[in-house]
Amino acid sequence: MTGGVCLDFGDISALLPHGRAMVLVDRIWIAADGRSAVATKAVSGTEYCFREADAGCGYPESLVVESFGQTAAVLWLHGRAGDGRLPMFAAARDCVFTGRVPPGTTLTHELELEHASDGSAMVSGRTRAGAEPVATFGSLIAVARAAPGTDAEDGPPGREER
């Protein structure tokens, strides 16, 4: 990828609200047009998820989604003026897992920003473990929400949450 920007772990941690311990992306390359990104995440056998689980089961699929979703959030946030709102995962559709992610491999996410507005974004993409395809993501949707304790001027719809 040429002409874009490369974000390291420190840059990514500064953009995401998760706190460093929960950041599951090591490096992200964002294309010059801000519409696509490639990210890597090294999966280590020392990670917390393997402490009590059989490493042979591979890296949990939920964490693959989280890592992909964090990359999507950074791709979206990188192109937005900071307004204090936080990205919140809203929905995933047509996500298919086709392979296992053993410790010692590197996840590579490839994302396209399908849609972005002031309040929401939609991405699609795929993930490899090394050279092996392990997941495809039809669409992930995120929404911008006011951070706790801030004025939610354009906040959640006025309907009861279930």
Add this chain to the structure above:
Amino acid sequence: MSTANERLEELRDVVAEVLEVETEELTDEGDFQADYEADSLRAIEMLARIEKKYRIEIPQKELAEMRNLKTVYEVTARHAGWQPVTA
């Protein structure tokens, strides 16, 4: 150019997919929350898919009004510059 009724049917497809119901099951005035068990995240997904499909932007505060297919059309039409649906 699509007519208002054709666009209503396009929206029915989008909304039915998000609510995971058959298009024939989705009536114009069926309440998303009461009749189709939709929650606010489904509403957000609906809004994002409509924005993407028609390349428009709908403020999230409009979600409160988007309670059924008819009001989804009205909100979308307002932001896309469409005509009202004729009976």
